[in-house]
Amino acid sequence: MSVTVKIPTQLRSLTSEAAEVPARGATVADLIGDLEESYPGIAERLLAGPGELRRFVNLYLDGEDVRFLSGLGTEVPAGATVAIIPAVAGG
Amino acid sequence: MTTPPAGTLLAEPQAGVNVDHLVCRECARTYGVSAQHVCGFCFGPLEAAYDYERIAATVSREEIAAGPESIWRYAALLPEVGGGRVDIGAGWTQLREAPRLAAELGLRKVWLKSDAANPTHSFKDRVVSVALSAARAFGFEVAACASTGNLANAVAAHAAATGLRSVVFIPASLEPAKIAATSVYGGTVVAIDGSYDDVNRICAELAGDRDWAFVNMNLRPYYAEGSKTLAFEIAEQLGWRTPDAVVVPIASGSLLTKVAKGFRELHKVGLLDEQPSVAINGGQAEGCSPVAAAFAAGERDVRPVKPATIAKSLAIGNPADGPYALDEVRGSGGAIATVPESEVADGIRLLARTEGVFTETAGGVTVSALERLVREGTISPDDETVVLITGIGLKTLDALGDPAPTITSAPSTDQVEQLLEEVLS
Numbered sequence: 001m002s003v004t005v006k007i008p009t010q011l012r013s014l015t016s017e018a019a020e021v022p023a024r025g026a027t028v029a030d031l032i033g034d035l036e037e038s039y040p041g042i043a044e045r046l047l048a049g050p051g052e053l054r055r056f057v058n059l060y061l062d063g064e065d066v067r068f069l070s071g072l073g074t075e076v077p078a079g080a081t082v083a084i085i086p087a088v089a090g091g
Numbered sequence: 092m093t094t095p096p097a098g099t100l101l102a103e104p105q106a107g108v109n110v111d112h113l114v115c116r117e118c119a120r121t122y123g124v125s126a127q128h129v130c131g132f133c134f135g136p137l138e139a140a141y142d143y144e145r146i147a148a149t150v151s152r153e154e155i156a157a158g159p160e161s162i163w164r165y166a167a168l169l170p171e172v173g174g175g176r177v178d179i180g181a182g183w184t185q186l187r188e189a190p191r192l193a194a195e196l197g198l199r200k201v202w203l204k205s206d207a208a209n210p211t212h213s214f215k216d217r218v219v220s221v222a223l224s225a226a227r228a229f230g231f232e233v234a235a236c237a238s239t240g241n242l243a244n245a246v247a248a249h250a251a252a253t254g255l256r257s258v259v260f261i262p263a264s265l266e267p268a269k270i271a272a273t274s275v276y277g278g279t280v281v282a283i284d285g286s287y288d289d290v291n292r293i294c295a296e297l298a299g300d301r302d303w304a305f306v307n308m309n310l311r312p313y314y315a316e317g318s319k320t321l322a323f324e325i326a327e328q329l330g331w332r333t334p335d336a337v338v339v340p341i342a343s344g345s346l347l348t349k350v351a352k353g354f355r356e357l358h359k360v361g362l363l364d365e366q367p368s369v370a371i372n373g374g375q376a377e378g379c380s381p382v383a384a385a386f387a388a389g390e391r392d393v394r395p396v397k398p399a400t401i402a403k404s405l406a407i408g409n410p411a412d413g414p415y416a417l418d419e420v421r422g423s424g425g426a427i428a429t430v431p432e433s434e435v436a437d438g439i440r441l442l443a444r445t446e447g448v449f450t451e452t453a454g455g456v457t458v459s460a461l462e463r464l465v466r467e468g469t470i471s472p473d474d475e476t477v478v479l480i481t482g483i484g485l486k487t488l489d490a491l492g493d494p495a496p497t498i499t500s501a502p503s504t505d506q507v508e509q510l511l512e513e514v515l516s
Contacts, residue, residue: 009299010131056134086129088136088411090237090291091343
């Protein structure tokens, strides 16, 4: 169940500057757990607390904001793309 | 000081630059004066930070009065990076009394701050003038944005007048007038078959990897500050005092937040004698009202929605500054009105009929919001109120339906007279 995770510039210091990395997980929460194992420190940057995304972090599963799906419990199909994108934009 | 990510263009520090650094609103980490808008640690928004004591020592009402008739008369309180201003006349728009609207609503005194008079006919010229001035100082060659329409107009026009290339991104469903009033300037217009929030997401991804000046992404700390000039002008035009209340349309929440900040700053640097006490009120159309819903529910977090509103310039379902707008409204004793979709055009017509001002759908929302806030008692009859009319009606003609003449007649004077008799009697 490998998926592609797009990493924003703000987090690339943790991924050796990689803009895309592979990760595994049945749900978005599992995916973040898997990312944390490969890139220690990344979970703290994404989560405000257990089970809660930081307010200014948006996660998109194949272009859809996971807040419109089931949040961190959203199931992630194999081959999907998950993009981590700063929420502060626009207006 | 945290090092900005690779690929960020940095300004050379220079004399006369009045923005000291950028600071994260959430975790207070600081960054150098550079083209970035997101805290590298917590993803919070970066804001321009000033040395107010230094500004207070030099700024004066007289110096402002002698300055240009544009937003740049307030340069002391704008994040100028250096390298020349992009000024095609944004700002210093009319603040006019609206006695007939006031009478209709039972209010003592209402003022209209009418930004339809800006170069591209909306308040977005203010923010773009600041953003592209910074863009030039940072050495960018391409100006870009995610837009609900008015911003696209402003970016394309200011870029053209400055010799920058422009690439603007819009939802494909935008009003034809807004598309025409962008493409005429000769830049690149990218229509995305999706919502503004989709456009925003795509631009946020592109902005990370391109050396383009995305005015409301990597230049957002500079851009957003331009909205403060609405507060500055209102205070100066009232004779250096503040009104009891303002009514501001809400899309991302940035405009409302910065208007509130603007009033406070005037007092901080000594331009206002007293601490301002302005009730900051907002309005959203029902089809896209995530901030109004959070206000009504007493929540601080804004739950994103999928917009379905006639007020396309306010159709931001995931408003970046929503939480801060809520803080400003609650902290000032204001409120946020939800305007039913059917009342947006009513607001446009009410303003046109009473004051001879033709505003766009966002202005219709604002006028209808004012009406509701008065009816609900949030704004009382004695409150001197300023209504922000942020754009012109000619860009959103669709909202008024098919234009039908009152009378259609054969080319016969007799028939015209007969029909006039029927209509006017």
